[in-house]
Amino acid sequence: MHATLKPEASTSSADPVLRVDNLKAYYQMNYFGVSREVRAVDDITLTIRRNEIYGIAGESSSGKSSLIKTIAGAIRPPLRVVSGSVRFDFDGRTLDVYNDPEAMKAARWRHLSYVMQGSMNVLNPVRRVKHAFHDFAFRHMGLSPSAFRARVEAHLERIGLDPQVLESYPHQLSGGMRQRLAIGLATVCEPEFIIADEPTTALDVLVQQDVLALIKDVQMRLGSSIIFVTHDMTVHAAIADRIGIIYAGRLVEEGPSQAMFEQPQHPYTAHLIASLPRIGDTTRRVSLPGKPPNLADPPSGCRFHPRCPLAIAKCETESPPLVPRGEGRVACWRAGEVAAA
Ligand SMILES: Nc1ncnc2c1ncn2[C@@H]1O[C@H](COP(=O)(O)OP(=O)(O)OP(=O)(O)O)[C@@H](O)[C@H]1O
Numbered sequence: 001m002h003a004t005l006k007p008e009a010s011t012s013s014a015d016p017v018l019r020v021d022n023l024k025a026y027y028q029m030n031y032f033g034v035s036r037e038v039r040a041v042d043d044i045t046l047t048i049r050r051n052e053i054y055g056i057a058g059e060s061s062s063g064k065s066s067l068i069k070t071i072a073g074a075i076r077p078p079l080r081v082v083s084g085s086v087r088f089d090f091d092g093r094t095l096d097v098y099n100d101p102e103a104m105k106a107a108r109w110r111h112l113s114y115v116m117q118g119s120m121n122v123l124n125p126v127r128r129v130k131h132a133f134h135d136f137a138f139r140h141m142g143l144s145p146s147a148f149r150a151r152v153e154a155h156l157e158r159i160g161l162d163p164q165v166l167e168s169y170p171h172q173l174s175g176g177m178r179q180r181l182a183i184g185l186a187t188v189c190e191p192e193f194i195i196a197d198e199p200t201t202a203l204d205v206l207v208q209q210d211v212l213a214l215i216k217d218v219q220m221r222l223g224s225s226i227i228f229v230t231h232d233m234t235v236h237a238a239i240a241d242r243i244g245i246i247y248a249g250r251l252v253e254e255g256p257s258q259a260m261f262e263q264p265q266h267p268y269t270a271h272l273i274a275s276l277p278r279i280g281d282t283t284r285r286v287s288l289p290g291k292p293p294n295l296a297d298p299p300s301g302c303r304f305h306p307r308c309p310l311a312i313a314k315c316e317t318e319s320p321p322l323v324p325r326g327e328g329r330v331a332c333w334r335a336g337e338v339a340a341a
Contacts, residue, residue, distance in 0.1 A: 016047040016089065017193060017225050018071070023084035025070040028077070029296070036296045040066035040079070042249035045322070048225050055240030055257070056229045057272065061292050063249040064229040065117060065197055071227065072114040072195045073097040073104050088112065090192055110140040113186040115196040122182065123170040129181060130166035137188045155188045159214055176207035180214060187218050196228040200235060212238050233272055237261060245269045248293050248303035255328020265330035267310050270338050302333070310334045
């Protein structure tokens with residue numbers, strides 16, 4: 001076991017392991033000589049505690065993947081960090097993702113791992129699965145080749161895979177097995193922090209349940225923190241301790257999942273919850289009018305106001321700050337008037 005990877009005795013589960021402060025990350029675009037900025041991550045501040053599963057929700061193009069890539073330090077042009085910071089606390093030391101590239105490189109896989117969107121397809125189709133484990137994890141574990149193989153085999157067994165899969169080629173495995181392997185790869189070094197982008201989206205419902213149970217199990221066993229993205233609120237309900245709701249590049253609500261499902265504070269969250277199908281309820285789900293805004297030219301004031309059933313004049317001109325409310329935070333001038341879904 002990596003004794004140094006575990007939180008020190010003096011740390012408690014209330015300590016933040018990730019602090020994101022006033023983070024802005026924009027796509028710098030150039031169309032026929034005209035430059036534009038797509039404000040995909042626009043002034044996000046959040047913290048994640050040890051042993052916590054934090055879900056990020058929001059509709060397509062709201063900026064979820066851009067946020068999570070920026071947190072993972074996995075951005076490439078045209079996306080760039082404009083301001084703000086992303087800091088992890090590993091083993092009592094602060095890792096400043098955008099100011100310490102060497103420490104970031106050393107932390108990858110060992111302290112911090114990233115299951116990117118479509119990661120079940122990252123396995124090289126012409127190489128046996130064992131090579132992926134070797135390429136990603138061997139140098140971080142400080143083990144002899146035979147001890148490393150034994151460790152990987154034990155890990156695969158724990159996550160419900162026959163160690164024989166190491167000798168397979170990716171095309172010989174089902175989508176669910178490949179997604180399990182992607183999670184296996186991300187967790188074999190027992191990282192303190194796991195970042196996952198849509199880890200279950202491409203899977204059918206039964207396999208999805210299986211993979212969710214696996215993520216939860218790995219998190220409980222390792223005591224890791226997880227931040228994950230999905231647009232699927234039922235997945236958040238199943239595994240997230242807290243949820244952050246993103247709308248047009250901004251965090252508009254955050255809180256413990258149960259409280260959020262019982263009493264959403266933002267009209268957009270109320271809509272996301274109300275649009276979920278319910279067993280036995282045959283009434284039509286109401287869809288939200290309009291489209292998500294263009295992030296190169298977002299609406300003034302509250303970005304949700306053109307689609308909001310509660311909007312008043314102030315919402316068009318003044319952007320509501322994200323302020324504490326109940327057990328979480330919300331950015332809405334009319335938060336007290338949002339009806340439970
Ligand atoms: N490579 C890119 N170049 C320019 N703009 C981009 C790029 N990737 C994403 N965007 C824009 O950034 C904004 C946020 O996109 P992002 O993919 O982060 O949203 P998302 O919430 O993860 O969506 P989805 O659920 O569909 O993956 C969108 O307006 C999108 O068009």
